[in-house]
Amino acid sequence: MDHVLHLSCLICGRHYAADEIDYICPDHGDDGIVDVVYDYDLIQRRISPSQLAENKDWTIWRYKPLMPVEADAPVPPLAVGWTPIYPAPRLAAELGLTHLWVKDDGRQPTASFKDRASAVAVVKAQEKGAAVITTASTGNAAAALSGLCASVKQPNVIFVPESAPQAKIAQLLVFGSTVMLVKGTYDDAFELCLKAANEYGWYNRNTAYNPYMTEGKKTASLEICEQLGWQAPDVIFVSVGDGCIIGGLHKGLKDLVALGWIDRMPRLIGVQAEGSSYMAQAWRSGEDVLSKPAIVANTVADSISAGLPRDRMKALAAVMETDGAYITVTDDEILAAIPALARGTGVFAEPAGAAAFAGLAKAVDQGLVAKQDRIVVLNTGNGLKDVASAMKSVEMAGTQPYRVAPDLDDLRRVMRQLPK
Numbered sequence: 001m002d003h004v005l006h007l008s009c010l011i012c013g014r015h016y017a018a019d020e021i022d023y024i025c026p027d028h029g030d031d032g033i034v035d036v037v038y039d040y041d042l043i044q045r046r047i048s049p050s051q052l053a054e055n056k057d058w059t060i061w062r063y064k065p066l067m068p069v070e071a072d073a074p075v076p077p078l079a080v081g082w083t084p085i086y087p088a089p090r091l092a093a094e095l096g097l098t099h100l101w102v103k104d105d106g107r108q109p110t111a112s113f114k115d116r117a118s119a120v121a122v123v124k125a126q127e128k129g130a131a132v133i134t135t136a137s138t139g140n141a142a143a144a145l146s147g148l149c150a151s152v153k154q155p156n157v158i159f160v161p162e163s164a165p166q167a168k169i170a171q172l173l174v175f176g177s178t179v180m181l182v183k184g185t186y187d188d189a190f191e192l193c194l195k196a197a198n199e200y201g202w203y204n205r206n207t208a209y210n211p212y213m214t215e216g217k218k219t220a221s222l223e224i225c226e227q228l229g230w231q232a233p234d235v236i237f238v239s240v241g242d243g244c245i246i247g248g249l250h251k252g253l254k255d256l257v258a259l260g261w262i263d264r265m266p267r268l269i270g271v272q273a274e275g276s277s278y279m280a281q282a283w284r285s286g287e288d289v290l291s292k293p294a295i296v297a298n299t300v301a302d303s304i305s306a307g308l309p310r311d312r313m314k315a316l317a318a319v320m321e322t323d324g325a326y327i328t329v330t331d332d333e334i335l336a337a338i339p340a341l342a343r344g345t346g347v348f349a350e351p352a353g354a355a356a357f358a359g360l361a362k363a364v365d366q367g368l369v370a371k372q373d374r375i376v377v378l379n380t381g382n383g384l385k386d387v388a389s390a391m392k393s394v395e396m397a398g399t400q401p402y403r404v405a406p407d408l409d410d411l412r413r414v415m416r417q418l419p420k
Helices: 026-031 040-044 049-053 060-066 089-095 115-127 140-152 166-175 186-200 212-217 219-227 244-259 278-285 312-320 331-345 351-365 383-396 408-417
Strands: 004-009 034-038 085-087 099-104 133-136 156-161 178-182 235-239 267-273 325-329 374-379
Touching: 034 212, 034 244, 040 244, 060 219, 085 219, 089 099, 089 331, 089 351, 099 219, 115 133, 115 140, 115 212, 115 244, 133 140, 133 186, 140 156, 140 166, 156 166, 156 186, 166 178, 166 383, 178 186, 212 219, 212 244, 219 244, 235 244, 235 351, 244 267, 244 312, 267 278, 267 312, 267 351, 278 312, 278 325, 325 331, 325 351, 331 351, 331 383, 351 374, 351 383
Parallel strands: 099 374, 133 156, 156 178, 235 267, 235 374, 267 325
Antiparallel strands: 004 034, 085 099
């Protein structure tokens, strides 16, 4: 990996060679998050927008020269990345906007954004000859790792709260993972996973703790800019739990600015559930996220429920360094956004994904975006991940099925009752 200059600690700035540490800066314990620093001059000689225009690899690996893997590294066979980005003119008009797109990462192999990071985790684990990969998750990162591991027959152990949606647990079991349902919160599962990885020598995919997860997640911002003809959007809305996704988007955008492929940095607006608003609280009050204690998180959007965001330093920098903002939305606003987004675009989002759209609606009300802004909303997961929440959302919207006998007269009866 001659294009990787070093790993840099976000707390003390100490540099490490890529093979010097596995995950974190040892001077700061589990908080010693590091960042991957690249040689952009070397990368510019290996990849360019014109070369990408001729590249027929429609996965995240089209950006391999800008990722922390060897050029000849074998990659999992599942097609991760290059998810569609849809113009949303009807939603834009309803909000009084002119330019709006929805990037749908519910179209990934395991139906969530987290496939991007898990694909990189599998490559890095196999690079090290790891016998087992492990992660803690509220469900999506676990399912992503489970599916990617299944594609290459890689043993893995997953830690999820026992309260995780059944659809996500079902994915883990179908893919053949060893599943540990933790009697506690996501934060409890995370801590147990850290201890287990150290105890048994497993490769640790955990968000933030493993610096390479950011590098997988950044591919979404690379795709957004390429799909928009290298004309960077003005604003990107994304839901935030652990903070790794917004941090990854920021990293990808910084890469593109450094390479000169885009001429400005989009504003990043992180959307949090009111019941899990650690980052929003810290941003509003100027708190130090290294000393701010954990909160009690409780939200219908399980994928962004985090009492102590593990990638909080990168998540805060993503907003501070782009002149962005954090917005909070209620669970009712999140649920209302599910059918609104679906009926306006045909994109079915789970609560965490719909939260980003709920945040856009609130940002419009607060004057945080302008009518002419070019805006992208990122959906991070498919609605089938949480059918219970979807059913609650349509009930709130007043939508219901009609029961009818297999008889035309009964159908006529029901048709007469339909709203005009």
